[in-house]
Amino acid sequence: MSAAPEPEFSRLIDIRKIDGKELDLQATAPECAALAARFSLVSIGSLVARVRLARDGEVVQVAGRLLADIVQSCAISGEDLPVRINEPLVLRFISEKAAAALDEELELSADACDEIPFAGDHFDLGEAAAQSLALAIDPFATGPNAEQVRQKAGLLDEGAAGPFAALAALKGLAKKGSPES
Numbered sequence: 001m002s003a004a005p006e007p008e009f010s011r012l013i014d015i016r017k018i019d020g021k022e023l024d025l026q027a028t029a030p031e032c033a034a035l036a037a038r039f040s041l042v043s044i045g046s047l048v049a050r051v052r053l054a055r056d057g058e059v060v061q062v063a064g065r066l067l068a069d070i071v072q073s074c075a076i077s078g079e080d081l082p083v084r085i086n087e088p089l090v091l092r093f094i095s096e097k098a099a100a101a102l103d104e105e106l107e108l109s110a111d112a113c114d115e116i117p118f119a120g121d122h123f124d125l126g127e128a129a130a131q132s133l134a135l136a137i138d139p140f141a142t143g144p145n146a147e148q149v150r151q152k153a154g155l156l157d158e159g160a161a162g163p164f165a166a167l168a169a170l171k172g173l174a175k176k177g178s179p180e181s
Helices: 029-038 096-101 125-136 146-152 163-177
Strands: 012-014 022-026 043-056 059-073 080-095 115-118 122-124
Touching: 012 125, 022 125, 029 043, 029 125, 043 125, 059 125, 080 096, 080 125, 096 115, 115 122, 122 125
Parallel strands: 080 115
Antiparallel strands: 012 122, 022 043, 043 059, 059 080
């Protein structure tokens, strides 16, 4: 069995050295290129996570912003589509030891959805930022020429081809076939 590949944007944080620390994690050009390949992007011009860390025992709260300049392909035309990502970044890292101590049944809240377990004294904030970037990318982003390309290819827009359009067509057929028509 082969080992998992190393994360492209790894930034290990030592939990023992957190005391309201503010960090700017910035990806290098090679890291941006590797992440672009991983996320099937044309390129990543920049990736920065500006965060503040607060520790409460074995739990670290991370809050800040994720900023990135990416170029992705338009979902319709395939042309390059520059996109600026500016998203809030809210994460909670919890040690496996602390997670194991929580024996009660948990109800997931919006805050708990970004809870990331870690082992030992370190967690990878860079990889968490990279995964947050992946979630911020619109997989169906369209550029300014998308509608032209759609029409030229004979593709219908969502309103004309979606499920409600199919229902409207069936309704039209039903009216044509009814004795009242």
